[in-house]
Amino acid sequence: MNTIENQFKQLRLQGMYITWKALMETRQHHELSFAEGLEVLLQAEAQDRTNRRFERLTKTARFRYQATxxxxxxxxxxxxxxxxxxxxxxxxxxxxxxxxxxxxxxxxxxxxxxxxxxxxxxxxxxxxxxxxxxxxxxxxxxxxxxxxxxxxxxxxxxxxxxxxxxxxxxxxxxxxxxxxxxxxxxxxxxxxxxxxxxxxxxxxxxxxxxxxxxxxxxxxxxxxxxxxxxxxxxxxxxx
Known part of the structure; x- marks a missing residue:
């Protein structure tokens, strides 16, 4: 398991790494098929990258107000x-x-x-x-x-x-x-x-x-x- 976690880290797949650890800790990975597990990990990575991009963009913009x-x-x-x-x-x-x-x-x-x-x-x-x-x-x-x-x-x-x-x-x-x-x-x-x-x-x-x-x-x-x-x-x- 550690090898998989290390590979996530080396490849900078932060979203996958966090979700993989959560699946391991809750033992939910046993309830998912290979395709379902892969989909969960990919969605988590995509969402994490979207969130990090948003944070970078808002930080660079330097808005006067944190408004929505x-x-x-x-x-x-x-x-x-x-x-x-x-x-x-x-x-x-x-x-x-x-x-x-x-x-x-x-x-x-x-x-x-x-x-x-x-x-x-x-x-x-x-x-x-x-x-x-x-x-x-x-x-x-x-x-x-x-x-x-x-x-x-x-x-x-x-x-x-x-x-x-x-x-x-x-x-x-x-x-x-x-x-x-x-x-x-x-x-x-x-x-x-x-x-x-x-x-x-x-x-x-x-x-x-x-x-x-x-x-x-x-x-x-x-x-x-x-x-x-x-x-x-x-x-x-x-x-």
């Missing part, structure tokens, strides 16, 4: 359309490279919703990155200074879903405009982007600043986007 779709408040007065969220939860927008634009006042749950959609994407095997917009643009600036910008921009482009939170808290300077344009251009029609902002989309032109660049960025984001406008008073106040 099931935890969302679907009160219609908040502006959340249950059908729309259900559709987004299927991940269809990810396959099409579509954007999700979430707007609403401070504390109304934009970041929580963005995090929940991100977690759902991770559970479906998608690579997700979550950033505060200003911190992201600060990182792009630093990456240009230390020469790592190509690698950093490639990392952003490879993410199946990029979440930009707190967009529009300050106006963008020329380099930030160009960096944001490059990020959005790399993702256009290929990968999805979620943007959460206190400001309505119509105000984003002013925040971006340069009309030509603003037109180019918003043209790539808005036309195929899913729009969610959250309403109601701050959830933080209620808490």
């Amino acid at each position: 779709i099931a935890e969302l408040n679907f009160n219609t007065s908040r502006g959340i359309n249950t059908s729309q969220i259900t559709e987004l939860a299927t991940g269809g927008y990810l396959a099409k490279g579509e954007s999700v634009l979430i707007t609403g006042s401070t504390g109304c749950g934009k970041s929580f919703l963005a995090s929940a959609l991100g977690h759902q994407a991770c559970s479906q095997g998608s690579k997700v990155l979550y950033f505060n917009t200003q911190k992201l643009l600060m990182q792009t600036k630093m990456s240009r200074l230390d020469g790592s910008f190509l690698k950093f921009f490639e990392k952003l482009a490879k993410a199946n879903l990029l979440i930009l939170d707190d967009f529009g808290l300050s106006h963008l300077d020329k380099q930030q405009q160009m960096d944001l344009m490059e990020i959005i251009e790399d993702r256009h029609g290929q990968s999805s982007t979620i943007i959460a902002s206190q400001l309505p989309v119509g105000s984003w032109y002013e925040i971006i600043g340069e009309a030509t660049i603003a037109d180019a960025i918003l043209d790539r984001l808005v036309h195929t986007s899913h729009r969610i406008e959250l309403k109601g008073e701050s959830l933080r106040k209620k808490l």
Whole structure:
């Protein structure tokens, strides 16, 4: 028996190893045929790999909140359309490279919703990155200074879903405009982007600043986007 357990370990079949030990300890292996036992072990290994991948993806994403779709408040007065969220939860927008634009006042749950959609994407095997917009643009600036910008921009482009939170808290300077344009251009029609902002989309032109660049960025984001406008008073106040 130890030989089998050692082989599971050597082959890094963690799910099989744990389930095999459980079957041995409970002596349930006597009740299973060879085919049934093999199926149990294979299912356990598949589930273990899925769980470990999900853990890696969520750790890499660095979400602001550990949120799930099931935890969302679907009160219609908040502006959340249950059908729309259900559709987004299927991940269809990810396959099409579509954007999700979430707007609403401070504390109304934009970041929580963005995090929940991100977690759902991770559970479906998608690579997700979550950033505060200003911190992201600060990182792009630093990456240009230390020469790592190509690698950093490639990392952003490879993410199946990029979440930009707190967009529009300050106006963008020329380099930030160009960096944001490059990020959005790399993702256009290929990968999805979620943007959460206190400001309505119509105000984003002013925040971006340069009309030509603003037109180019918003043209790539808005036309195929899913729009969610959250309403109601701050959830933080209620808490």
